[in-house]
Amino acid sequence: MSIAVSGPIDLNGKKALVSGAARGIGQAICQSLAREGADVACLDLLDCAETAGLVDAQGRRSLSLVCDVRHKEQVQTAVDRVQEAWGGLNILVTSHGILGDSRQPLEEISEADWSRVLDVNLRGGFFLLQAAWPALAAAGGGKMLLLGSIAGRVGGVLAGAPYCASKGGLHALVKWAAKRGAADGILVNGIAPGPVATPMTVDEPYRDDMIPLGRLGQPQDIAEVALFLVSQASNFITGNVLDVNGGMLMV
Numbered sequence: 001m002s003i004a005v006s007g008p009i010d011l012n013g014k015k016a017l018v019s020g021a022a023r024g025i026g027q028a029i030c031q032s033l034a035r036e037g038a039d040v041a042c043l044d045l046l047d048c049a050e051t052a053g054l055v056d057a058q059g060r061r062s063l064s065l066v067c068d069v070r071h072k073e074q075v076q077t078a079v080d081r082v083q084e085a086w087g088g089l090n091i092l093v094t095s096h097g098i099l100g101d102s103r104q105p106l107e108e109i110s111e112a113d114w115s116r117v118l119d120v121n122l123r124g125g126f127f128l129l130q131a132a133w134p135a136l137a138a139a140g141g142g143k144m145l146l147l148g149s150i151a152g153r154v155g156g157v158l159a160g161a162p163y164c165a166s167k168g169g170l171h172a173l174v175k176w177a178a179k180r181g182a183a184d185g186i187l188v189n190g191i192a193p194g195p196v197a198t199p200m201t202v203d204e205p206y207r208d209d210m211i212p213l214g215r216l217g218q219p220q221d222i223a224e225v226a227l228f229l230v231s232q233a234s235n236f237i238t239g240n241v242l243d244v245n246g247g248m249l250m251v
């Protein structure tokens with residue numbers, strides 16, 4: 001299969017599934033996807049009614065899916081529901097995640113602390129990718145976007161070991177999946193945000209002066225890049241984890 005040459009962002013007729021959709025970056029991504037024409041299934045542990053309302057307000061279809069991504073069968077059920085409701089899936093965005101305790105010294109990290117973060121961030125990301133894969137393949141290809149982190153690149157600005165390891169794992173999973181998906185037209189990329197002002201970081205001591213562009217990221221800063229990476233505007237990019245951090249990390 002060869003993928004069409006890149007064109008402008010236009011998601012009309014596309015069906016997307018977004019995890020971590022109840023708030024923060026995931027919510028902003030849902031709203032932006034709908035703005036560009038996509039129907040959006042909003043998945044989260046929390047109720048997604050508010051996000052679904054934002055999608056509906058753009059004149060697109062929404063679905064709200066309560067799901068704990070740590071459980072493979074719940075993830076499969078959620079993907080099945082999208083397929084039953086809309087008859088296909090073109091886009092997966094994983095924006096779920098937990099930070100864990102950023103201040104914990106190495107010797108205090110318990111097995112439970114380690115597993116809690118890895119299970120949500122990495123295991124959950126894998127379950128979503130695995131469950132959505134056949135749907136995208138059946139649609140003749142599609143786009144996957146996994147939210148990584150600057151933490152997975154630099155060993156944490158402030159984040160703890162489990163979070164950094166989970167995000168590094170997701171970056172590697174992007175590349176593994178991009179290699180396997182290319183032949184089926186499944187393009188897989190990631191975004192590695194720097195600090196973004198969301199409920200996840202509200203209690204963390206990030207400061208505007210840590211960032212060359214002079215402010216923390218806003219969810220919309222990530223959502224607009226996400227649109228590019230799940231649209232035909234990026235049809236020649238796969239296996240890439242894009243740094244979006246206001247200049248905090250330049251590689």
Ligand SMILES: NC(=O)c1ccc[n+]([C@@H]2O[C@H](COP(=O)([O-])OP(=O)(O)OC[C@H]3O[C@@H](n4cnc5c(N)ncnc54)[C@H](O)[C@@H]3O)[C@@H](O)[C@H]2O)c1
Nearest residue numbers: 020022024025045068069096097149193195196198199200
């Ligand atoms: N905010 C930042 O500074 C920042 C920086 C780098 C990367 N990220 C990543 O971006 C993504 C979005 O982060 P955010 O800042 O919007 O965080 P957030 O805490 O505002 O949103 C995360 C969402 O994930 C959901 N979630 C948590 N555990 C879940 C589970 N087991 N099953 C289903 N949903 C679950 C939460 O309910 C929440 O709605 C995450 O992957 C995060 O690691 C965030």
